[in-house]
Amino acid sequence: MNADQQLADWHAQALAIEAAVRTVMVGQDRPIRLLCIATFTRGHVILEGSVGVGKTTLLRAVARTLGGGYERIEGTVDLMPSDLVYHTYVSADGKPQVAPGPLLKHGEALAMFFFNEINRARPQMHSLMLRVMAERTVSAFNREYRFPHLLVVADRNRVEREETFEVPAAARDRFLMEIEINSPTGVTLLQQLMVDTRFHDTERLLNQVPADIVDYRDLNGVSRVIQGNIQTSDAIQQYALNLCRASSDPGAFGIVLEDTEMSRLIQAGVSPRGMSYLLRAARVAAWLNGRASVLPEDIHEVFFAVVAHRIFFRPAFELRRAELAKQLTDRILQSVAAP
Numbered sequence: 001m002n003a004d005q006q007l008a009d010w011h012a013q014a015l016a017i018e019a020a021v022r023t024v025m026v027g028q029d030r031p032i033r034l035l036c037i038a039t040f041t042r043g044h045v046i047l048e049g050s051v052g053v054g055k056t057t058l059l060r061a062v063a064r065t066l067g068g069g070y071e072r073i074e075g076t077v078d079l080m081p082s083d084l085v086y087h088t089y090v091s092a093d094g095k096p097q098v099a100p101g102p103l104l105k106h107g108e109a110l111a112m113f114f115f116n117e118i119n120r121a122r123p124q125m126h127s128l129m130l131r132v133m134a135e136r137t138v139s140a141f142n143r144e145y146r147f148p149h150l151l152v153v154a155d156r157n158r159v160e161r162e163e164t165f166e167v168p169a170a171a172r173d174r175f176l177m178e179i180e181i182n183s184p185t186g187v188t189l190l191q192q193l194m195v196d197t198r199f200h201d202t203e204r205l206l207n208q209v210p211a212d213i214v215d216y217r218d219l220n221g222v223s224r225v226i227q228g229n230i231q232t233s234d235a236i237q238q239y240a241l242n243l244c245r246a247s248s249d250p251g252a253f254g255i256v257l258e259d260t261e262m263s264r265l266i267q268a269g270v271s272p273r274g275m276s277y278l279l280r281a282a283r284v285a286a287w288l289n290g291r292a293s294v295l296p297e298d299i300h301e302v303f304f305a306v307v308a309h310r311i312f313f314r315p316a317f318e319l320r321r322a323e324l325a326k327q328l329t330d331r332i333l334q335s336v337a338a339p
Contacts, residue, residue, distance in 0.1 A: 003229045007287060010222045013214050014040060014288060020213060021061045024205050025054055026192060027184030034179045034305050035062055037284045042223045043176020043277060044133050044152040046118075046167075046309065053183050055155050057202055059114050064209045068111025068149060068216035071102040075120035081128040085140045103138055103145070110147050111216040118154040119165055126171050129154075133174045149216050169268075169312060176277050177302070178309040223284075230283040231293040235339035240279050240299055244270040246332045247311050255331045257324065260317070265324070267312045274310040281306050296338040304329045 014036060021032050038045045039062065047055045056072075063070040073084065084103045091097045103113065115121075115129060129152065132138055136147045154175070156167065172178075184190055193199050232240075246253040248269025251262050270278070279294070281302040286294045289301075308325040317324055 003225055006222065006225055007229060010040075010214075010225075011287060011290070016210075016213050017062070017065045020065055020209050021058065024061050024199075024209060025058050027186065027189040028054065028058065028181060031058065031179050031181045033288070034177060034302070035059075037281055037288065037302060038177050038179075039066070039151060040219065040223055040226060040284045040287075041176055041277075041281050042151070042220060043281070044174060045154070046172070046175045046178040047153060047155045047181055048178055049155075049181035050183065053181050055181055056114070056116070057206070058181065059112065059153055060206055061209050063112040064206060064211050065213040066111055066216040066219070067212040067214075069106025069109045070112045070114070071105060071110065072114035072116055073102050075115060075117040075125070077120060077122065079121045079125055081124055084125075084128060085138065103132065103147075104140065108146055108148060111149050112151050112153065115152065115154040117156070119156045119167055122165055123168070126165070126167060130171045130174060133171075149219065172309050173271055173273055175309065176281065177305040179305055226284055226287050227280060229292075230287050232279060232283065233293065233339075236294050236296070236299070237279070239296060239336070239339050240282070241275065242336045243299070243303065243332055244275045244278065244307070246336055247307060247328070250328065250332065253332070253335050255328070255335050257327050257331065260324070264314055265317055265328075267314045269312075270307055270310045274307065278302065278306045300333060303333060 018032055018036050022029065025032060035045065035058065049055055060070065084101050086098050086101045086104070088096060088098050103110070118126070128138070132147070132150070133152050136150050138145050184193070198205060246255060248266060250266065256262060278299065282294045282299045285301045286298040289298060291298070304326070308329055311325060311328065313321060313324060
């Protein structure tokens, strides 16, 4: 089967994943699309959102369509790296036993790992997850375990700030995207979520999602085909580069934010890894949009999710991060000339 036929077949399956997830997640089309892009880009994700907006339901629905192992762990201040690797218990005959923890439970079949409230966990946990995300391996019991198909998704608690530890820059840069999930604003959708009993039983709701729409073991291969066959012209490549440069030096592109001293705003912009991720995600977006080459609108579709969490403001401006990141990325897209 040639590459064009492969891409066409997988395109249909990708759209089937989105359609299946939309049956259990109403009013969340953009997060669903971005998570689908991340899945086929093979990049890790941070989810941002308030309590009770359906982040866990979304992940479990996507995981069900992919097959493979799904595990989660709750971030707490007393969580230790060993809690990911193993746990101890007393067996029925009274003897101490050691069993694989959530990371090792499925072995190489682990397809999605959800770290809930990652900023409640201590930096030691962030360090371990950084290695797992970067290398998809972990050392335990005098051997190395590999997770070649693993996608890590973390959720950050943005409401409560006590006993939390901000994810460091090195770890944040490992995440392909930061995806916002907010409560639907339409009265009709909110009423549906409140009244329709179908949404009151999560387990039963998820059982309605078709299982194994794709084989998670094929995702690395199809991602390589997408990256190798969706074209990016020289003009598109230069445009993406200019967008990333503007995140480091907005003044060079004539970008000004009201009531903000631009010379003191930026500590660091998009890293080279982030630049690569932007084009990789844009290629998948173009493919999902039915195109064989990337257009500016494909870059725009993923720009905020890929770039915003990679812009580091100076400490005086960090408390306004949510506001400033949105304003700055919008101004970058408005100010940098598209081909």
